[in-house]
C-alpha cells in the first residue's frame with residue numbers, strides 16, 4: 001500500500017510546464033494505448049515525442065508492448081497527446097503514480113481522455129478481435145480500498161466524493177456506434193462492462209466464473225484508475241477494449257492465455273482500432289476556449 005504517498009499540485013504543474021515549453025502542440029484530447037496498440041500514435045502528424053525517462057515525474061513503462069513514449073501531434077487536425085505505453089499497478093507503481101499523466105494532461109488543457117486496453121472476454125458474444133466500447137466498469141481493487149483518490153483530496157482537481165455513475169460519456173459512446181456503421185465494422189463492436197483486476201496473473205477459473213456472474217463482459221489489468229482520476233478532474237472519457245482472448249471458464253477447457261497472444265491480436269487489429277479512435281476524435285465536439293496550466297483547475 002502506498003497511502004502515505006502524495007504528489008503536490010506543483011509537481012503536476014512542473015511537468016505540464018516542462019512539456020509545454022518543449023512542444024507547440026496544445027492537445028485537446030489524450031489517448032492511452034493499451035497492450036499491442038501503441039501503433040495508434042504512428043497516425044499522428046507533425047509529431048513531437050518524449051521518452052518517459054526524460055519527462056520529470058513520469059514513471060517508466062516496464063511491460064513488453066508498452067514503448068514508454070509520449071507523442072504529441074495531430075489527428076485529422078485535432079491536437080492530441082498519446083501515451084505509447086501505460087503504467088500498471090502490478091508493475092509496482094502506486095495507483096497515484098500510474099495516473100500521474102492524467103492530471104498533467106488536465107493542467108495542459110486536455111478535456112477528453114480516450115483509453116484503450118487489451119482485455120479477456122467473459123461474454124459469450126465477445127470474441128478475440130472484437131472491440132468493446134466500455135459503458136461502465138467494476139473497480140475490483142477499488143472496492144477493496146485501492147483507489148488513486150485515496151488520501152488527502154486535492155480540491156483544485158475535484159471533489160472528495162466524485163460520482164462515477166456516468167464516467168463513460170454517453171454522447172461519445174453513441175458517436176462511436178455511429179462511426180462503426182460508417183466504417184463497416186459494426187459487426188465487430190459492442191458495448192459492455194469492463195472489470196479491472198490487479199494482475200499480473202491471469203484469472204483462475206473460479207475467479208472468471210465469479211466475474212461473469214457479476215455482469216463483467218471483459219476483464220483487464222488497467223484503465224479504471226485512469227478513468228477515476230480523469231472523471232474526478234472533470235474530463236470526459238471514451239474507452240475501448242480490444243478483446244484479445246476468451247477467459248477460460250471451464251475446467252474442461254485446455255486453452256491458456258499468454259501475453260504474446262494478447263500482443264498478437266493487438267497487432268492484427270491495431271489498424272481498425274486506430275480508424276475508430278481517429279474518426280471519433282475528429283468528430284467529437286471540442287471547447288476551444290480553455291485555460292492552460294495556471295488556471296486550468
Ligand SMILES: O=P(O)(O)O[C@@H]1C[C@H](O)[C@@H](CO)O1
Nearest residue numbers: 034035117118221222259262
Ligand atoms: O495495458 P493493457 O490493459 O492493455 O494490458 C493488458 C493487461 C495486462 O497488462 C496485459 C496482459 O496481457 O495486457
